[in-house]
Amino acid sequence: MLKFIVRRVAWTIPVLLLVILMTFLMMRLIKGNPFQVTERPVPPAIQANLERQFHLDQPWYMQYVYYVKGVFTANLGPSLQQRDRDVNDIIKEHFPVSLKLGGLAMLFAIVVGIPLGIIAALKQNTPIDYFVMAIVNAGYALPNFLIATLLIYFFAVKWGAHTPFPTNGWAGWESWILPMIALGHAPMTVLARIVRGSMLETLQADYIRTAKAKGLRWRRVVGLHVLRNSLIPAVTAAGPLLGYLIAGSFIVETIFGIPGIGRYFIISVASRDYSVTMGITVLLSIIIIVANLVVDILYGFLDPRTRDVRT
Amino acid sequence: MAVTNRRADFEATLTRTAEARGREAGAALERASLWRDAVHRFSRNRAAVVAAFAFLAMLVFVIFVPIFSNEDPYAVDFSQSFLSPSLAHPFGTDEFGRDLFVRTALGGRISIGIGFAATFAIMIVGILYGSISGFAGGWVDNGLMRFLDALYGLPYLPFAIITLAIFGTTNFYTMVVALTVASWFTTARVMRGQIITLKENDYVRAANALGARWYRILFRHLLPNTLGVILIFVFLELPGVVLGEAFLSFLGMGVEPPKASWGTLAQDGYTSYLAHPYIIVIPSLCISWLILSAFFIADGLRDALDPRTRQNF
Amino acid sequence: MALLEVNDLHTFFKTRAGEVRAVDGISFEVEAGTMLGIVGESGCGKSVTMLSLMGLVMPPGRVVEGSAMFQGRDLLKLSQKQLEDVRGHEIGMIFQDPMTSLNPTLTIGTQLTETLRRHLDMNRKEARKRAVELLEEVHIPNAERRLDDYPHRYSGGMRQRVMIAIAISCNPKLLIADEPTTALDVTVQAGVLDLLHELRSLHDMSVIIITHDMGVVAETANDIIVMYAGQVVEHAPALDLFDNPEHPYTEALLAALPQVEGEGMREGRLLSIPGRPPDLIAPPPACRFAPRCMYAGHDNCATVPPDLREIRPGHWVRSVHPASERAAEPVGAP
Numbered sequence: 001m002l003k004f005i006v007r008r009v010a011w012t013i014p015v016l017l018l019v020i021l022m023t024f025l026m027m028r029l030i031k032g033n034p035f036q037v038t039e040r041p042v043p044p045a046i047q048a049n050l051e052r053q054f055h056l057d058q059p060w061y062m063q064y065v066y067y068v069k070g071v072f073t074a075n076l077g078p079s080l081q082q083r084d085r086d087v088n089d090i091i092k093e094h095f096p097v098s099l100k101l102g103g104l105a106m107l108f109a110i111v112v113g114i115p116l117g118i119i120a121a122l123k124q125n126t127p128i129d130y131f132v133m134a135i136v137n138a139g140y141a142l143p144n145f146l147i148a149t150l151l152i153y154f155f156a157v158k159w160g161a162h163t164p165f166p167t168n169g170w171a172g173w174e175s176w177i178l179p180m181i182a183l184g185h186a187p188m189t190v191l192a193r194i195v196r197g198s199m200l201e202t203l204q205a206d207y208i209r210t211a212k213a214k215g216l217r218w219r220r221v222v223g224l225h226v227l228r229n230s231l232i233p234a235v236t237a238a239g240p241l242l243g244y245l246i247a248g249s250f251i252v253e254t255i256f257g258i259p260g261i262g263r264y265f266i267i268s269v270a271s272r273d274y275s276v277t278m279g280i281t282v283l284l285s286i287i288i289i290v291a292n293l294v295v296d297i298l299y300g301f302l303d304p305r306t307r308d309v310r311t
Numbered sequence: 312m313a314v315t316n317r318r319a320d321f322e323a324t325l326t327r328t329a330e331a332r333g334r335e336a337g338a339a340l341e342r343a344s345l346w347r348d349a350v351h352r353f354s355r356n357r358a359a360v361v362a363a364f365a366f367l368a369m370l371v372f373v374i375f376v377p378i379f380s381n382e383d384p385y386a387v388d389f390s391q392s393f394l395s396p397s398l399a400h401p402f403g404t405d406e407f408g409r410d411l412f413v414r415t416a417l418g419g420r421i422s423i424g425i426g427f428a429a430t431f432a433i434m435i436v437g438i439l440y441g442s443i444s445g446f447a448g449g450w451v452d453n454g455l456m457r458f459l460d461a462l463y464g465l466p467y468l469p470f471a472i473i474t475l476a477i478f479g480t481t482n483f484y485t486m487v488v489a490l491t492v493a494s495w496f497t498t499a500r501v502m503r504g505q506i507i508t509l510k511e512n513d514y515v516r517a518a519n520a521l522g523a524r525w526y527r528i529l530f531r532h533l534l535p536n537t538l539g540v541i542l543i544f545v546f547l548e549l550p551g552v553v554l555g556e557a558f559l560s561f562l563g564m565g566v567e568p569p570k571a572s573w574g575t576l577a578q579d580g581y582t583s584y585l586a587h588p589y590i591i592v593i594p595s596l597c598i599s600w601l602i603l604s605a606f607f608i609a610d611g612l613r614d615a616l617d618p619r620t621r622q623n624f
Numbered sequence: 625m626a627l628l629e630v631n632d633l634h635t636f637f638k639t640r641a642g643e644v645r646a647v648d649g650i651s652f653e654v655e656a657g658t659m660l661g662i663v664g665e666s667g668c669g670k671s672v673t674m675l676s677l678m679g680l681v682m683p684p685g686r687v688v689e690g691s692a693m694f695q696g697r698d699l700l701k702l703s704q705k706q707l708e709d710v711r712g713h714e715i716g717m718i719f720q721d722p723m724t725s726l727n728p729t730l731t732i733g734t735q736l737t738e739t740l741r742r743h744l745d746m747n748r749k750e751a752r753k754r755a756v757e758l759l760e761e762v763h764i765p766n767a768e769r770r771l772d773d774y775p776h777r778y779s780g781g782m783r784q785r786v787m788i789a790i791a792i793s794c795n796p797k798l799l800i801a802d803e804p805t806t807a808l809d810v811t812v813q814a815g816v817l818d819l820l821h822e823l824r825s826l827h828d829m830s831v832i833i834i835t836h837d838m839g840v841v842a843e844t845a846n847d848i849i850v851m852y853a854g855q856v857v858e859h860a861p862a863l864d865l866f867d868n869p870e871h872p873y874t875e876a877l878l879a880a881l882p883q884v885e886g887e888g889m890r891e892g893r894l895l896s897i898p899g900r901p902p903d904l905i906a907p908p909p910a911c912r913f914a915p916r917c918m919y920a921g922h923d924n925c926a927t928v929p930p931d932l933r934e935i936r937p938g939h940w941v942r943s944v945h946p947a948s949e950r951a952a953e954p955v956g957a958p
Contacts, residue, residue: 015461022465029477141602143554145561145577146595149584157585206724212680213719214739214790215712218704228729239463247468251558255581266562269472281473284466292463304774305728 008296012289019285020071024064027278053077076279087279091261095283098253098260102245104176105184109241113188114234117195121230122222124200133196140189144248148182148255183252187241194237198230205229232302238295239288246284349539352615359611366604369597373419382410384417385569393587402593405579414571415593421572423601425486426553430545432491433498433552438541440495441502445510456503459496467493468558475564482566490555498544505537539616546609550602557598573597626653627797627830628677633690633700635669635676642905646672646685648854651932654798659824659831661841661862663877664851667901670834673851674800676700678717679707695797713743716791720803722783726775732759732786733771736793743794758789762819781812785819792823799824801833805840817844838877842866850874853902853912856932860939870935870946872917873897911944919945 051057054077055066070076076087120132139147155178202208203226211221249262257263261280268276354360377384382400391408394400402411444455474489475481553573559565560574561581568575573594580591635647647669654660662670675681677692677699692699695714702710711717719725727735736758737751746754752771759767762785775783784804791799801820805813821844824831835841841848841862848865850858850873858871869875876897899916902908910929914920924930924944932942935949 015464018458018461019464022462023473026470026473026477030473031479137603137606138599141550141599141606143557143577143595143598145558145581146592146599149581149588149591153585153588206719206721207727209680210719210725210787210790211727213678213711213717214742215708215710216738216742217708220738220742225727225730229727232729243467246466247555247558250468251561254562265469265472269476270563277469277473277476281466281469284469285464288466289464303729305776 004300005297008293012293015289016286017068019289020068020282021064023278023281023285024067027274028060030274049078071282076282077275079273079276087276090264090276091279091283094259094261094264097258098249098262101176101179101183101253101258101260102249104180105245105248106187106241108180108184109187109191112184113191114195114231116188117192118199118227120192120196121199121203132192136189136192139185140193142185144182144186145251145255147185148179148252151178151182152255179252179256179258182256183245183248186248187244190237190241190244191234194234195230198233199226202226202230232299235295235299235302239292242288242291246288349615353611356611356614358607359614362604362607362611365600366608369419369600369604370423373416373423376416377413377420380410380413380416382413384409384413393583395587396589403587403589405590406583411576411590411593414576415573415597418571418573418576418594419597421483421566421570422553422556422574422598425483425490425556425572426549426601428483428487429490429494429552429556430548432487433495433548434541434545436491436495437498438502440499441504442506444499445503445506452503456500459499462496465493467555471555471559472562472564475559480567481559481564482570486556486559486566489559490552494548494552494555498548501540501544502537505540509537539612543609543612543616546605546612549605553598553601627656627694628654629691629693630673630677631691631693633673633676633692634688635672635681635685636688637685639684639905644904645854645907646904647676648904648907650690650851650854650856652849652856652859654830654832656797656830657824657828658846659821659833659844661845661848662832662834662851663836663838663841663848665836665901667904668851669854670851671802674717674802674832674834678711678715678800679704709743712739712791712796713794714796715798715800716794716796717800718784718787718791718802718804721807722780722787723807725787726783728775731772731774732778736771736786736790739790739793754793758793759786761823762786762789763815764789780808781815784808784812784816788816788819788823792827792829795827795829797830799829799831801831803835804833806835806837813840820844838881850877853907854904855912855942856940857913857942858940859932860941864936864939868939868947870939870941870948871913871943872919872945872947873913875947911942913943917945919950921945 053070055063058066067077074088076091079085079087079090116132116136120129120136123129208221208225211225212218216225246262249260250266251262252258253260253263254266261283265277265280268274268280386409388408391404392406394404394408396403400410400412402415404410405414440455440459444452447455471489471493474492475485478485478488556565556572557574557577560572561578563578565575565578566572571579576594577591577598580587580589580594584591630653631651633647633650634645637644637646650669650673652660662673664670672681672685676687677694679699679702681687687700690700694710699707699710726732733752733755736755737746737748740746740751740754741748744751755771756767759770764770764782764785770777775786778786788804799820804820805816808816817840820831820833823829833841833845845862848858848860848862849856850865850871852873858865858869858874860870865874866878869878876895880895880897897916902912902915908914910927911917911920911925914925917925920926928944930942930944932940935941935946
């Protein structure tokens with residue numbers, strides 16, 4: 001097991017390097033990127049800073065190496081557009097917000113999605129099942145910008161000034177509710193579907209028949225035997241869910257005016273602040289890679305069979 | 312022993328009985344083809360059939376409405392702006408007074424067009440990559456798959472956005488490229504899996520043992536089976552791609568005006584949705600329509616082509 | 625008073641094509657301490673019969689009629705909660721495929737002790753101790769250590785032994801073994817069967833063993849039931865069945881056994897019974913075996929459903945032409 005973990009962790013380094021390389025190469029193709037010496041609409045003070053930071057006199061592969069070094073020392077260079085501000089500063093300021101929003105949305109997805117999936121599976125083919133799955137499927141199909149705007153429309157416009165969930169401003173826990181729902185509803189539907197499918201499959205399994213034949217109470221059969229085997233596949237969905245959350249955050253943050261890095265990414269692209277663009281992309285990549293790593297290891301713990309098969 | 316005697320008796324009448332039975336049995340079997348069977352199974356799935364009709368209805372809408380409509384989708388007439396849905400303008404008008412019924416249909420052409428084009432491109436790239444990897448096996452396969460694993464680390468939306476930024480402008484083709492570049496990984500992996508399973512399949516080995524050449528194996532044996540999976544995947548990827556395009560458009564990176572896709576229409580609506588929600592609701596619902604119908608069609612196809620992999624959505 | 629008395633059991637499955645009469649009037653008895661073998665080809669309803677007794681028939685199947693008296697109570701009339709008390713405690717059951725019958729994410733120990741703690745109210749320590757004893761009883765080496773292993777660490781034969789251990793853990797009066805050896809290698813089969821035999825006498829347990837392999841019941845069963853198309857077609861003590869089979873189907877089954885050596889040895893094709901089992905949605909109105917029977921004639925075989933009758937003391941058969949009543953020559957093919 002330990003061997004598995006070590007190997008898996010070691011594997012993330014080359015992956016990370018490769019990802020940074022690809023981002024680096026792609027960024028270099030954009031006009032006005034921080035790695036080119038020519039045609040940059042940048043004030044000279046920043047220009048000097050950039051040359052120092054990104055070693056613009058060196059060939060591209062050296063620039064890449066320095067950039068990687070920068071990543072590992074948590075130094076992502078200066079902002080192209082904002083004087084006196086580093087990419088780091090910007091990230092430090094905005095990332096925690098996104099983290100909180102993403103965490104809440106994930107929580108929402110888990111707390112609502114998994115029970116819905118379980119209920120639907122246990123009451124398969126009854127009106128409850130159809131009802132739950134209708135909601136879930138509808139939720140999946142509605143784009144989150146629609147959900148977000150509809151939520152705002154109802155709570156801000158229709159409800160008026162005394163709305164329980166404010167949609168602008170950033171005070172208090174109430175203002176997190178609507179964005180959380182808007183961002184989390186798509187992952188929620190995915191989880192519900194996966195859990196339902198997984199449970200239905202498990203319920204047909206031979207070992208559930210055995211459990212019943214042993215005279216175990218149905219509560220235990222479902223609560224232990226069925227759930228444990230059904231929820232494990234749901235863990236593997238965490239990777240794609242993270243993808244949904246990241247993509248969704250760009251939209252939801254923009255609509256609700258939440259100062260997170262998703263929204264800032266868009267701003268940086270629009271204002272050609274490409275070092276920030278690059279920095280945020282690298283950060284998101286790191287998050288994805290680390291998350292996948294955690295999921296893989298977690299899966300190893302949860303499913304005893306994988307512990308012995310692979311090293 | 313008693314059993315042996317009975318066996319002798321039994322044997323004696325066996326041939327007579329068997330011949331008689333055989334004549335009866337032979338008559339019934341009819342040769343059904345794989346596809347006819349599949350179509351039959353598909354049509355038994357009510358949700359899938361309804362979805363197929365819905366999908367077709369959508370296609371009819373986007374193809375024919377602009378042809379038959381009298382409204383000019385590009386004419387600006389401020390006296391007509393922001394009209395709510397009515398008989399004259401079933402979807403209302405936007406801030407420039409343009410009829411949204413026609414614009415939505417046109418937008419659909421672009422959204423669906425981008426969707427199919429990107430899905431097609433993803434299939435090609437994915438199949439190529441997956442086939443090379445699957446067929447080659449060994450360290451080539453290993454290396455290609457590791458590379459693919461690494462690519463999963465790239466966040467989808469930033470990747471697509473950066474690609475668009477490289478192009479500098481967004482039109483039909485750049486959007487297709489951006490979406491393809493960001494989404495081909497899963498298909499490649501699945502295709503490789505398919506190729507490998509089929510490669511190891513017994514009937515391929517049998518064909519090989521009979522001396523068939525590789526292209527014969529590929530076209531006669533592998534491809535027809537993979538075709539089913541490919542078809543299913545098209546309808547699974549399509550919603551993702553269309554949604555991706557919608558996201559990008561909503562964030563302001565969609566196709567340049569006055570052309571519009573459903574995503575850019577939604578973005579248009581976003582600026583004024585507080586007062587006129589229908590402008591954003593309608594294109595969004597069109598996207599939902601496509602996503603839902605594609606999903607149920609994919610489900611039905613999955614059932615139809617391989618009932619063994621039946622899942623309950 | 626027999627341990628188990630099943631009377632006129634009917635279990636049907638509602639499908640889109642019609643109602644499948646999977647079990648259509650089964651009656652039998654099991655005396656305490658004996659082993660009953662139920663033989664028949666796939667689809668004849670033997671497994672469904674057992675599942676019906678235990679209340680484990682899944683929709684769209686349901687028990688339509690009949691009774692199953694076990695220790696003074698009708699199993700078919702018990703509520704789910706009452707059945708949960710009976711299962712695993714009074715009646716144990718083991719299934720065909722040991723590879724999939726154990727939960728892969730729980731240790732063998734957990735799967736053993738949970739039954740013990742459920743029915744016998746043991747605490748953790750007691751249950752664990754008993755679990756070790758049980759594993760030793762079914763000849764699993766290193767029992768103490770293997771208790772904490774997961775099922776994938778066990779071979780097929782060992783898993784089946786574990787299943788047996790679980791099934792007998794609460795000292796049931798009756799053990800139902802549904803094709804316990806079908807999924808195992810021949811060499812492992814013998815071990816499992818011996819084990820069942822050994823446990824039966826040790827615990828004074830009745831056993832119902834279901835199989836499609838005559839050889840499995842030949843040595844160990846006291847009585848044998850032959851099932852066909854949802855009905856009992858012959859019921860006799862084992863020796864009598866093998867020496868003097870009455871029903872044409874039984875004869876055909878015995879004749880189909882390959883003889884590799886000895887006086888019955890033959891070369892050439894293996895014998896099989898031509899035709900296929902009947903459609904259970906609309907079974908033949910009279911004798912169900914008639915379409916495949918070489919003794920079937922244009923008499924009652926096609927018009928009157930034969931009843932199960934006692935042709936000799938203890939030997940029941942459902943046929944218009946049982947062996948001892950037949951003329952010297954077979955009547956001929958239809």
